[in-house]
Amino acid sequence: MSKLKTMRQSTRKKCFILLGMLIAFGIFEILIATNTLSNQMQNLLVPMCYNIILAVSLNLVVGILGELSLGHAGFMCVGAFVGAFVSKVLGVLYPDLSKWIVFPLAFLIGGLVAAIFGLLVGFTILRLKGDYLAIVTLAAGEIIWNIFSVTYAAVDNGKIRFSLGGTNIKGLSPSAKQIATGAQGISGIDPLSSNAGVRFAIAFAITFVVVWLVLNFIHSRTGRAVQSYRDNRIAAESIGINITKYRLITIVLSAFLAGIAGVLYSHELGVISAKQEVFGYVMSINILVFVVLGGMGSTLGSIIAAVLLTVLPEWLRVLNDYRMLIYAVVLIGVMLINNNPTISSYVDAFKNKVKSLFKRKNKAKEAQ
């Protein structure tokens, strides 16, 4: 207890978030093991994990770097396709290879290729900021999924063959195994495990590491430099912070994590196809809603919003038609409330009240 008090505030917060995640994980695992969790809920556990990763990684760009990215789903698309491609190709070429080698490789390569795309996008937007940056990331995201929608891949006689045309690869032998088929995408991807509990455990482990990484990143020297760019670009530049470098680092890291989420996504669904609704800017905006609702810049907020917005639509089936409408109202409402001096002063007063309540409790404890 005494150690808890001497900790830095950021460290304490980090421990609190990670511990909370572990406890939630434990509860869910017990619920699965005792079969009290409905099938419907069980199917939501892994989506919850990849949504958390997506929200936390977008929060790095929107909340920490302070630039609006509308192409986050594009990086997820890269991860989903490359990860699925790796695990399918390895499955065809080396059928005896253990899953414990295939899947980590899929995650690693999926994430790395997404990071390369992130680097490309990062270079494109070096000179841009604000609205122009947002529209270019949107354009980049759209270009990415469109490219995957015309990609064909197959394994023929132990060789991998690609075609970036609108038609299938010419001259395939009859024994060739088709991997990706253009707009139909990739199907028959092996699940991480057939057991829901194990699947959730793997997904949770990845999410846990990602959140830990992101929290450490935000509170590191690099993270503080990135935040200084967000708060005042000119001031940051004038004290010698290399803003180009820190912008690139953040965007690449964010893309890498989105790629990881994509790999998780493709292995959970088993079938992916490059479509506007799944990987286009509609999805990017859905992720943005997580971040905005959770509070831009707050990792814990992003996690909570991602979990809530994954679970609630399933519970409130009645409202499903109105889900997107509600998202829209959330986006407008949060922005209007945040920027309304009267309401935000009430919110601040409320926050202070809660804080002082806790402080008094602590003092009372010390007195005892």
Added chain:
Amino acid sequence: MSFLNTLFNGISLGSMYALIALGYTMVYGIAKMLNFAHGDVIMVGGIVTLEVMQNFVSGMNPIVGALISLLAAVIICTLLGVVIEKIAYKPLRSASSLAVLITAIGVSYFLQNVALLTFGSKKKMISFAFLDKFDIKINEQLTIQGSTVINIVTMVVIMILLMLFIKFTKAGTAMRAVSEDNGAAQLMGINVNGTISLTFAIGSALAGVAGFMFLGSYAAIGAYSGTMPGIKAFTAAVFGGIGSIPGAMIGGLLLGVIENFAKSILANMQLGTLVDPIVFIVLILVLLIKPSGLLGKQVREKV
């Protein structure tokens, strides 16, 4: 002759982009915000046109009916634009551009989903057969379609009227002053909020016209129809130089022609779905090479 055909179709499409780009460029020049919902106002304009044509004016002379529905679309879009500005954008005048952009995305989403719930998820079709009267037959192979003629004429007329308005009226002068420096404009006694509202009203009225043109060219409209033309027209506005009215025209026409040629080339390669990425690549290239656009001013950053 197919070359000329593609060119004329491109110019027709480009005229529509130019008209939409005008809305973006004016709002961006004066309110310094990217009105993401502009594309969806076009969709509303198209839907209003379609509903009025099908339900209210079906018995009339088609040309009179079309004009009435155009008028209805323009009025409703103008009102919509002003209401959006009052409710969503005005409270955020002093907020960060990130907050404004997110709100604009929210408004865009809101309009799409209201349209989806009231209008249905299917695209609705309508025939604009009377436009054939305006066909210009040049020779056996080449006919300029009526919708193309109408699009080009409308765009040119509106462009000239708008330039005259901005140059010679008091409100137009106020607009130029606000876009130059809105603090100084306020000190000179210009009603800045009123001017911004007027800009939104004009931009949205143009979006109503563009909605009508969209329906005339594609003969079908749905809840998501506005997004892509919206983003492409923004590309056109950036291409021509944001804030510049002739720039919007040049950017729109160039982009329309580029898109149509890309479409015919890609269709030969069986890559017809890749038309939109080509437009986006144009956007990225313009922003990489000349972020201020063809006719835009380079703005220096002050500390």
